[in-house]
Amino acid sequence: MDEKIKLSHGDGGSDTQRLIKNVFYKYFNDSIPNAMPDSFVFEVGQGKHAYTTDSFVVKPLFFRGGNIGKLAVCGTINDLVTAGAIPLFLSVGFVIEEGFSTEKLHIIAKSMRDVCKQTGAKIVTGDTKVVERGSADGIFINTSGIGLVSELYNSRRAVPGDEIIITGGIAEHGTSILIDRYELGIKTELESDCTPMCCLVNGLGENLKHVKQMKDPTRGGLATALNEIALEQGVDVELNEQSVPVKSEVHGISDILGIDPLYLACEGRMLIVVEKGCGEKVLHHIKALDYCDEAQIIGRFTSGHLGIVYMKTFIGGKSIIPMLEGQMLPRIC
C-alpha cells in the first residue's frame, strides 16, 4: 500500500529518520554514503564560483516529460550554466503536504538523482518539512547550487551586430504544462523540454570565448527573456520570426488555445548572445551538442538603444514584442 506522508514525518523523530533513510538516502547517497549532514564541507579551491537558488511550485506536479523533482534540479543547474558554470553541489529542501503519496515522493527523488548522475552534480545536503493538509499543494521543492565557472567564459555587454542563438524548439515545457493543467483532452507526443544544459559549458570548448551572455527563457518564455536582455543591455533586439524553431505540435496547441508560443516557458533551452560575426561558427558547434540539434540563430542586436524587442514577421512586417503581462489562459477569441 502507498504510505501517506504524515505530520510526524517532519517532526525530526523516528518517522523523519525513516523517511530520509528510505527515500532520500536511497537516491542521494552517491557522494555521502552514510549520512546527509546538516552542513556539507568542501574546499573552495581555485577559480570563480557561481551560486544560485530557486523554488519550484509547479502544477501539475507530474507532467509529460518530467515532474517537479526533475524541474527543480534542471532549473538550478541551468541557472548555473547561464553563468558559464559547471554544477558541483546542490542542496534540496522539500515542503510536503500531509497526506502526500510516498510512492510519488520516490518517483520525484529518483528523477532528481537521474539528472544529477547525468550531469555530475551532487545533492549534498537537504531538509524536509511536512505541513498540514491544505497548507501546501502536494509538494514544494527548493534547490540551491554551487558551480565552478569556466575560465573560458567571460560575460560582457552586447553591442549592435551581436547574434542571438536559441538552442532548440521553444515553448515545449509551457505547452505541456498547459495541456495537463486544463485537462484538455488533447493527445500528442509533445513533451516538456526539461533538460540540464551543462553540455554548453562542457562541450563548446574554445568557442565559449565568443559567448557574451546566456539566459534560460523560463517563465514568460522567449519574448520575456529577450526583453530582459534588451533592457539590461540597453540595445534593441531584432527577432526573425521565420527562424524561431517551433515544433508543429506546439504550433497546433497554441493555435487551438489562442496562446502565443513566444510567451511559453522553456526548461531545457538557452538563449546565447554571440559576438558579431561568430554566430554561424558557434551555431555549428552547438548543433552537435545533446538536445541542441534544432538550434538556430534567431536574431541580433541592432543599433537602437531603447532596449526594445521587435520581430521581422513572415510577411515582411515589423511588430514590437513586449514582455508578458498577466496570466496565459486558453481563450475563444
Added chain:
Amino acid sequence: MCLAVPARIVTIDEIHAWVETMGVRQRVNIQLIDSPKPGDYILVHAGFAIEKIDPEHFRFLNDTLYEMFEGTENE
C-alpha cells in the same frame, strides 16, 4: 473575435470525434456538422466542429487564397 483552427477527422464516436491539427489530437463535438466522416476537414472552435472545410480549397491553405486573390485581378 473567434479563434478557430482547421483539423482532420480521424475517428468518430457518436456525437464526438478525434480530430488532428499539426500532430495534435483533440476530442471535439461534431453535432453541428452534416454527416461527418473520417478524413473530412473541419474548422474547430472551442471544442466544437463548426463547419466543414472544402477539401478542394484545403490543400495548403495559401494555394486557394492565391488562386482567388489572382481571380480578383483585372476584373
Added chain:
Amino acid sequence: MNDNRIVERLNRCFEYVQSQDIRIMEVCGTHTRVISKSGIRYLIPKEVMLLSGPGCPVCVTPETYIDMALEILNLEDVILVTFGDMIKVKGTCFSLSDKQAQGSKVTVVYSPEDALTIAAKNKDKLIIFLAVGFETTAPLIAVTVKLSNERGLDNLVFLTALKRMEPAIRFILQDERSKVNAMICPGHVASIKGADHFRFITEEFGIPAVVCGFESQDIAAGICVMLEQLTGKGHIEFVNLYKRCVSFSGNTIAQCMINEVFAIADGAWRGIGIIRNSALVLNDKYEHLDAVKRFGIKIERYSSPVNCLCSEILLGLKLPYQCSLFGSVCTPEHPSGPCMVSSEGACAAHFRYGGDRKNG
C-alpha cells in the same frame, strides 16, 4: 514561403493611393490580433488606416454582466465556469480573478461541453456557465443548452451575453460620423452565417467588403483587394477570400441550432450602449436554464466609464493613442475600458504590438 505575390501587389496599390485617407475597419478581435502581430501596418502607407471595430465578445460584454456573475458567486456552493478570456475583465469594481483570489470557485474551460461534465460531477453544487460570444460561439452554447436539458442537469444554468454581428456593423455604418471606407468581414461568423450575410455592407452602404481568413496573407490580400476597389482599379463589390472555410449560405445546422434555443433581444455593448436586436437570449422553452431568471437578478441600466474613448475607438472615430487613459491609467494589466480588456481589443493589441501611431 511565397508571400511576395501578395505583398508586391499590395505595394503596387499604394501607387494609386493618393493623399486621401482610407479607413479600413475589421470587426473581429482575431483579425485585430493578426494585423498587429504580423506587423502589416508597417507595410502600408500612413494614409491607409486599419481600425478595430466592436468584434471581441469579451470587450463588448458590459460591466453589469460581470457584476451579475460576481453577485452569483456570493451564493453558497456555486461553481462559475468560463472561457479564459473573461477572467480578468473588470466589472464596475472587480474581476472574476479578484473574486477567485478571495476564495470563490471559478473554473476556466476550453469547451462549453466541459460545463456539462462539471455539472454531472458536482450534483450538490450549482454550476453557472458564462455564455459569451458572437454567432460563431452561439451554436456551441445552443448544443450545450440542449444536451444539458436532455440529460436533466438542473444544476447547470447559463448567464448569457451572446451578440449578433450584423446589427453592430449597421450601427457603425449608419452613424453619420462614421468614416469607415471599407470593411474586413469576420471570417468565422461568416462560416456559420454564410458569406452572403455580409453582402449588405456593399449593397446598402456602397463600400468594399471582403470576408477574410486569419493568416497574415489573408488579411494582406483583403486589404489589397479593397484598396484596388477604392482607388478605381476595380469596381466596388463584395468579395469572399475565405472560401476554404466560408460558403455562400453558411452552416445551416448551426443556424437552426441558434434559432431553436435563442430569441433575439436588444443588447448592451460595453463602451457603446444598447444596440437594438443585437443580443441572443434563451427562448421561452429554455428560460428555466437562464441564470438571470433562475436567481431573479435585477439587470442594471448600462453606462460607460468616464473619460474612456472606447466608444469612439470601437466606432472607428478615434485611435487608441488619442485616449488620455491609454498606456498610463489604462494598460493590459489594469484595463479601464473594453478595448484594453481582451488581448485582441484595439488598445491592448496596439499596446502589445505597437504599430504606426497614425494607424492606431
